[in-house]
Structures are given as C-alpha cells and as structure tokens.
Amino acid sequence: MLLEIRDINTYYGNIHALKGVSLHVDQGEIVAVIGGNGAGKTTLLNTISGVMHSRTGEILFKDQPISRLSPDKVVRVGISQVPERRQVFSTLNVLDNLLLGAYLRHGSVGKDQIRRDLDFVFEIFPILKGRQKQMGGTLSGGEQQMLAVGRGLMAKPELLLLDEPSLGLAPLLVREIFRVAGELREHGTTILLVEQNARAALHLADRGYVMETGEVVLEGRSEELLGDERVQEAYLGAVGS
Amino acid sequence: MQRLSRSRSARIASTVAAMLVLVAIILYLGHAKGFGPVQYVQLILDGIRGGSIYALIALGFVVVFNVTGIINFAQGGFVMSGAMLAVSFNQLALPIDPRMKLALAVIFGVVVTTIVGALVERLSIFPARHSPILTLIIITVGVFIFMQGIALLIWGADPYYLPAFTTLALEDHIIRIGGVMIKAQSIWIWATVAVVLVALAFFFERTLLGKALRACSINRRAAELMGINPSRMSLMAFAMAAALGAIGGIVLAPATRPMYDMGLRLGLKGFVAAIMGGMISSPGAVVGGVLLGVLENVGAGVTKAGFKDIFAFIILILILLFRPKGIIGGGERGVEE
Numbered sequence: 404m405l406l407e408i409r410d411i412n413t414y415y416g417n418i419h420a421l422k423g424v425s426l427h428v429d430q431g432e433i434v435a436v437i438g439g440n441g442a443g444k445t446t447l448l449n450t451i452s453g454v455m456h457s458r459t460g461e462i463l464f465k466d467q468p469i470s471r472l473s474p475d476k477v478v479r480v481g482i483s484q485v486p487e488r489r490q491v492f493s494t495l496n497v498l499d500n501l502l503l504g505a506y507l508r509h510g511s512v513g514k515d516q517i518r519r520d521l522d523f524v525f526e527i528f529p530i531l532k533g534r535q536k537q538m539g540g541t542l543s544g545g546e547q548q549m550l551a552v553g554r555g556l557m558a559k560p561e562l563l564l565l566d567e568p569s570l571g572l573a574p575l576l577v578r579e580i581f582r583v584a585g586e587l588r589e590h591g592t593t594i595l596l597v598e599q600n601a602r603a604a605l606h607l608a609d610r611g612y613v614m615e616t617g618e619v620v621l622e623g624r625s626e627e628l629l630g631d632e633r634v635q636e637a638y639l640g641a642v643g644s
Numbered sequence: 645m646q647r648l649s650r651s652r653s654a655r656i657a658s659t660v661a662a663m664l665v666l667v668a669i670i671l672y673l674g675h676a677k678g679f680g681p682v683q684y685v686q687l688i689l690d691g692i693r694g695g696s697i698y699a700l701i702a703l704g705f706v707v708v709f710n711v712t713g714i715i716n717f718a719q720g721g722f723v724m725s726g727a728m729l730a731v732s733f734n735q736l737a738l739p740i741d742p743r744m745k746l747a748l749a750v751i752f753g754v755v756v757t758t759i760v761g762a763l764v765e766r767l768s769i770f771p772a773r774h775s776p777i778l779t780l781i782i783i784t785v786g787v788f789i790f791m792q793g794i795a796l797l798i799w800g801a802d803p804y805y806l807p808a809f810t811t812l813a814l815e816d817h818i819i820r821i822g823g824v825m826i827k828a829q830s831i832w833i834w835a836t837v838a839v840v841l842v843a844l845a846f847f848f849e850r851t852l853l854g855k856a857l858r859a860c861s862i863n864r865r866a867a868e869l870m871g872i873n874p875s876r877m878s879l880m881a882f883a884m885a886a887a888l889g890a891i892g893g894i895v896l897a898p899a900t901r902p903m904y905d906m907g908l909r910l911g912l913k914g915f916v917a918a919i920m921g922g923m924i925s926s927p928g929a930v931v932g933g934v935l936l937g938v939l940e941n942v943g944a945g946v947t948k949a950g951f952k953d954i955f956a957f958i959i960l961i962l963i964l965l966f967r968p969k970g971i972i973g974g975g976e977r978g979v980e981e
Contacts, residue, residue, distance in 0.1 A: 490869075
C-alpha cells in the first residue's frame with residue numbers, strides 16, 4: 404500500500420470537515436474520490452499535504468506516518484498536490500513556475516536531471532514549451548491546468564494529488580487532461596484524483612470512493628461504482644447515461 | 645472594459661490636475677522668496693538624496709509585507725540599529741587604517757542588524773504566527789519601542805557622528821556645478837541605492853530563492869504545496885528588510901547626527917513611501933520614496949524648514965483618503981486580482 408488513511412477527523416475551526424475517513428491507494432493505481440461541493444474532498448487532499456492536520460487518525464505513506472508533517476516535508480517524502488483552481492504563480496513565467504515545482508530538488512539532484520524532467524513535461528504538454536517565457540496568469544484556463552499539473556510533476560512525486568483538474572474546462576480539454584493522467588500511470592506515477600465530474604473520473608480510475616458531507620459513503624471498483632444505482636442517480640444523471 | 649478605461653483616464657486626469665495645482669502653489673511660494681532655477685534644482689537634488697534613503701527603507705516594508713502580509717513597524721528600528729552599530733564600531737580604537745575601519749564599521753552595522761532582523765522574526769513573529777495579522781503588526785510596534793529603549797540604554801540620548809565616507813571627517817567634500825552644491829556623501833548614497841536596486845533585481849529575477857520568495861507573495865498556499873516553507877521565507881524577508889534598513893541608516897548617518905530615536909521619523913517616512921507605491925510594488929516603493937523626498941524638501945524650501953515632516957504626513961493622509969492602493973500601484977498581487 405502506497406498511501407493508507409486510517410479514520411481521520413479534520414476540523415475547520417468547529418466544523419467537523421472529515422468524519423472518520425479511511426481510504427488507501429496502491430502503487431500504480433489511479434484512485435478517484437467523487438462527491439459534490441462541500442463533501443470534504445479538498446480538505447482530504449489538504450490533510451494529506453499537511454496544509455491542515457487531522458485531530459485523530461493516521462496517514463501512512465509507504466508505512467511511515469506523515470500526519471504530523473509540514474507541507475514541505477510531505478513534498479519531500481514524495482507527495483505533490485496540484486491544487487484546486489490551478490493556482491499557478493500568475494506573475495512568474497511558465498518556466499519559473501515549473502522550476503519552482505522542483506524547488507526542493509534543486510540542491511539534491513543535478514541540473515541535467517531537472518532539465519530532463521522539464522523536457523518530460525514539455526513532451527506531455529507540448530503547448531507549454533512554446534510559452535516558457537509567458538506569464539502564468541496570461542495562459543488560458545486549460546493551459547494553466549496543464550502548467551499546474553506540470554509543476555506538480557516537477558517534484559517527481561510518487562503520489563500525485565489532483566484536485567478538480569476538470570473544473571471550468573471545456574470537455575475537450577477535460578479529455579486531454581485525463582488522457583495525460585492515464586499516461587502518467589503508465590510512467591509509474593500513482594494518482595489520487597478528486598473530482599465533481601464523476602463520470603470522467605471513474606472512467607479513468609481503477610477504484611473510487613464517494614464522499615458526502617465529510618464521510619466516505621461508498622467505495623469500490625470503478626465499474627461497480629459506475630453501475631451503482633445510487634451513484635448514477637446522484638452523480639451521473641441516470642437518464643441517458 | 646470601456647468603463648474601466650474611462651475611470652482610468654479620469655484618474656490620470658485628476659492626478660495631473662492635482663499635480664499642476666501643486667506645482668503652481670510651489671512656484672507661487674517660491675516666487676515670493678525670490679527662488680530661481682538654481683534653488684529649485686538644489687532643493688530637488690537634496691530631496692532625491694533623502695528620498696533615496698526612504699526608498700531603501702520602503703523596500704524593507706514591501707519585502708516583509710509581500711511575503712507575510714505584516715506591516716513591519718520595527719523597520720525604523722533596523723535603520724537606527726544599523727547607523728548606531730556602525731558608529732560604535734567606528735569609535736573603537738583599532739590599530740588599522742581609518743578607511744578600513746569605516747568600511748568594517750559599515751559591514752558590522754549591516755551584518756549585525758540583519759541578525760537582529762532574523763532574531764526579531766524568530767522571537768516575536770514566529771511564536772505568534774497563527775495570530776491575526778493585526779496582532780502581528782502591533783507586535784512589530786512593540787518590537788520597535790523595545791529596540792528604541794535598548795538603544796537609549798546603550799547609547800544614551802546624545803547625537804553621535806559617523807564621518808563622511810569621502811573625507812573621513814565631519815566636514816564633507818562639496819562638489820559645485822553651476823550654482824548647485826552636491827555633498828560627496830550624496831554620491832555615496834545614490835551609488836549605494838543603485839547597487840542595492842540592481843542586486844535586488846538580480847535576486848528576485850534570477851535566483852531560485854528570490855523566485856521562491858515571490859511565489860510565496862503571489863500565492864502562499866501554492867508555494868507551500870511546492871515545498872516552499874513560508875516560515876523560512878518570512879525569516880528571510882525580515883532579515884532582508886533589516887539589511888535594507890541598516891544600509892539606509894548607515895549611508896545617511898554622515899549627513900545627519902545619528903541618535904537612538906532616529907528610527908521613528910525615518911521608519912514612518914519609509915512607510916509613507918511604501919504606501920505611495922501601493923505597498924506591494926518594489927519599483928513603486930522606490931518611486932514613492934524619491935517622490936516623497938523631493939516633495940517634502942521642495943515643500944519645506946518654499947515655506948519653512950521646520951514644516952518638512954508635516955508634508956510627509958499630509959501626503960500619507962491624502963493617499964489613504966483618496967488612493968489607498970497607492971499612486972503608483974500594481975504589484976504582483978495587484979496583477980493577480
């Protein structure tokens with residue numbers, strides 16, 4: 404098991420945002436967490452990333468506890484997050500955005516290694532290559548999402564956390580982003596994906612969890628979830644699916 | 645879009661109108677005093693000198709504000725600390741060339757103040773980092789008062805002196821061009837400010853650490869997710885601000901009489917300059933500082949020398965009332981909005 408979350412409870416002030424959530428992600432998998440607004444999906448990712456801390460419960464990454472680590476330590480152990488709404492550095496150019504993704508690796512690995520990782524990102528998102536000198540904020544929504552994913556990849560994570568990568572993108576771009584996610588799995592990157600777009604997410608993922616108001620209410624293989632009546636009704640719009 | 649551009653042109657028009665009125669008043673008052681072009685050039689040059697110092701101090705405000713959101717009122721304390729430490733070092737009876745000693749004194753003042761800046765962050769801001777910003781700002785006020793108190797204990801209430809960098813004496817060399825007089829120390833001040841600006845530009849544009857600091861000020865959460873540690877960036881911002889303040893205080897010292905309470909006035913002027921620049925923009929802070937220096941010096945020149953400080957605070961009040969985002973505005977966060 405690459406990531407194991409055991410019964411975590413996270414609070415936003417007095418709001419009980421995650422209620423006894425448990426899930427796991429195996430090496431080489433894509434796991435989707437689906438659910439509506441306010442289901443606690445982003446809180447879940449932020450708790451893994453160390454931006455927020457759970458009051459109780461445990462998070463294990465490669466059998467090591469990481470629930471008490473600060474965000475930079477979490478990046479160091481090999482988990483990087485592509486945050487919701489992309490959050491690229493708007494007044495830094497594309498190249499700098501990507502280089503900052505590898506911030507913690509500049510001291511430990513050689514320039515040529517980082518160069519190779521850059522080339523890899525430009526290979527999967529060729530459009531970024533031509534825009535290296537352009538400010539992050541001037542890119543279109545789809546390009547910003549590609550930049551955000553590329554920036555996350557520059558940390559060379561073993562586990563990539565994707566928060567709503569389809570948000571606000573045209574269907575064609577959504578397909579493109581999900582295609583790349585599938586490609587990353589081939590390259591050995593494990594992905595935990597959080598999505599409102601349940602259909603696209605479950606078609607890509609191996610397994611899925613359904614969250615509602617801070618709790619995991621359903622879990623299973625993607626095909627099972629896609630075929631589940633409750634999921635169809637609540638998230639897939641049963642008619643015509 | 646069109647409405648935006650119309651309000652923008654209205655803004656520019658009102659700014660230009662205000663400036664014209666200001667210039668007319670100055671010329672009228674100057675005329676009454678029989679000022680010619682030479683006097684104005686002199687006033688402006690001296691104003692730029694003071695303003696360059698304000699610019700350095702303002703840059704310290706901007707760096708800390710951008711990275712942490714804190715308005716660091718201890719900034720004036722760093723200015724004082726730099727100057728007073730350099731003075732003390734220079735008073736030591738060391739068996740070395742006085743020029744060498746002065747150079748070491750300058751380095752001593754900057755380095756020790758930088759350490760003080762780092763300590764201030766670690767001992768007062770870091771333990772309270774989860775508090776609201778206003779609390780942290782008030783902490784910096786407390787730190788300033790504390791620093792000033794310590795300075796009074798160490799140095800007493802007497803004014804000290806640091807020799808001019810060129811002559812190594814109280815009396816500075818004066819360059820005369822036409823009827824205009826320029827102290828050699830002014831050249832030192834301008835050169836220092838120029839070097840500091842180039843160094844800062846290099847740091848923020850070309851180094852990974854500088855870009856990480858910028859990333860932290862553009863989007864703190866995203867920076868955190870890249871593994872950039874905001875608390876370490878905050879430490880660095882305070883250390884940098886302290887160094888900037890100390891440099892300002894030290895190059896200015898030969899042109900004034902440094903004493904324990906010099907930080908208050910200079911710190912507030914630097915704050916006004918930073919506000920003029922919109923608080924988040926480094927170029928804005930520099931322009932704001934120079935503009936403030938010129939305005940207050942010309943203003944004092946055509947009225948009374950004792951009115952000098954009044955102008956800075958009139959400007960502060962006017963800006964906060966009419967243009968709270970600064971008159972130059974537009975930093976990295978501004979672009980994001």
